[in-house]
Amino acid sequence: MGFVPDFKKAREKAIEHIECKGLFETYSIAYVVTNENLRQLPQLMPKKHESVLSVVGSGDHPLWFSLYGAKHIDTFDISYNAKILMDIKVAALSCLNWCEYNRLLEDFYEINWFPCEHISSIKNMDKILPKLPETESEYIKALDNAKIFRTYCSPKKSESLPTFFEYLKLRIKVKKPYNFYLTDIKNLSNFITTSYDVIHLSNILDYVPAKEHKDIILPLLNHVNPDGRIIAHNLQYDMDEGYLNYFGASAKEIADSLDNWKYIQKTIKEPNTNIILKNGTHILERIR
Numbered sequence: 710m711g712f713v714p715d716f717k718k719a720r721e722k723a724i725e726h727i728e729c730k731g732l733f734e735t736y737s738i739a740y741v742v743t744n745e746n747l748r749q750l751p752q753l754m755p756k757k758h759e760s761v762l763s764v765v766g767s768g769d770h771p772l773w774f775s776l777y778g779a780k781h782i783d784t785f786d787i788s789y790n791a792k793i794l795m796d797i798k799v800a801a802l803s804c805l806n807w808c809e810y811n812r813l814l815e816d817f818y819e820i821n822w823f824p825c826e827h828i829s830s831i832k833n834m835d836k837i838l839p840k841l842p843e844t845e846s847e848y849i850k851a852l853d854n855a856k857i858f859r860t861y862c863s864p865k866k867s868e869s870l871p872t873f874f875e876y877l878k879l880r881i882k883v884k885k886p887y888n889f890y891l892t893d894i895k896n897l898s899n900f901i902t903t904s905y906d907v908i909h910l911s912n913i914l915d916y917v918p919a920k921e922h923k924d925i926i927l928p929l930l931n932h933v934n935p936d937g938r939i940i941a942h943n944l945q946y947d948m949d950e951g952y953l954n955y956f957g958a959s960a961k962e963i964a965d966s967l968d969n970w971k972y973i974q975k976t977i978k979e980p981n982t983n984i985i986l987k988n989g990t991h992i993l994e995r996i997r
C-alpha cells in the first residue's frame with residue numbers, strides 16, 4: 710500500500726472525531742472491537758467460503774473469517790486507523806498469549822476514558838511495535854496521545870473477545886498481515902483483481918445515501934464466485950424509525966433485475982444491546 714500518512718492531519722482529525730464532527734474518512738477512529746456477534750458468521754456464509762473480501766472495521770472480521778476456514782482474505786476500509794488496528798491484532802497473535810491479547814484490547818478501550826493515557830503506556834505495545842511495518846510504528850508513536858482507536862462497546866469475553874480455543878486457532882491460522890486496500894467503498898471495484906466467495910460489507914452502506922447503493926453494489930457483483938455472497942449488515946438507529954440508509958430495498962431490486970441473483974434477509978442480534986434486528990442482514994447470493 711503506497712499510502713503515506715499525514716501525522717498532522719491525522720491528529721487534527723482525531724480531535725474532530727472525538728467531538729463527533731466527522732463521519733468515516735481516512736483518519737476516522739477505529740473500533741477497538743467489533744460491535745457485532747461474529748459467532749453468527751457461519752449462519753450467513755455460503756458453504757464454500759475460502760476466499761473473502763471484508764471491510765476491516767475493528768479488524769475482527771478478517772480474523773473471524775480466518776477462524777472459520779477462509780484461506781485467502783483481502784480487506785479494505787476508508788480508515789487508515791482501522792488498518793493499523795488490524796495489523797496490531799495480527800502482530801499481537803504472534804507475540805502475546807490469550808490473556809495478554811484480551812488485556813491489550815481492554816486497555817485500548819480504557820485509555821480513551823478519563824484519565825486519558827498514551828498508547829505507549831499500554832502493556833506489551835513494546836512487543837508489538839517492532840513487528841509492524843516501520844511507517845505504522847512511526848505513525849503510532851507520532852499519534853501516541855491522540856484518540857485513534859475507540860469504541861463505545863467494551864471488549865467482552867462472552868462476545869467480542871476470542872475464547873482460549875479460538876485464540877489458539879487464530880494463532881495457528883493467521884501468520885501474516887492481511888492484504889489491504891485503503892479506499893472508499895465507492896471506488897472499491899477499481900482495486901479488486903480477483904473474485905471471492907464472500908464480500909462482506911458491514912455497516913458501511915448505512916452511511917451512504919440509499920440512492921447510491923445500487924451504483925456501489927453493481928460493479929462488485931462481477932467479483933462474486935458462483936454460489937458466493939455479498940453480505941451487508943444494516944444498523945438500526947431507532948426502534949420506531951428504522952434503519953440508517955436501509956439497504957434491503959436496493960438489494961432486492963438488484964436481485965429482481967438480474968438473472969442468477971437471489972436476495973435473502975436474515976435476522977441478527979446486536980450483542981451490546983441484545984436488540985434483535987429482524988431485517989438487519991442482507992445477502993445477495995449468486996446462483997450457479
Ligand SMILES: C[S@@+](CC[C@H](N)C(=O)[O-])C[C@H]1O[C@@H](n2cnc3c(N)ncnc32)[C@H](O)[C@@H]1O
Binds near residue numbers: 737764787892893
Ligand atoms: C460503523 S463501522 C462498523 C464496525 C463493524 N461493525 C465491526 O464490527 O467491526 C464501519 C467500518 O466501515 C468503514 N467505512 C465506513 N464508511 C466507509 C466507506 N464509505 N468506504 C469504506 N469503508 C467505510 C469504517 O471506517 C469502519 O471501519
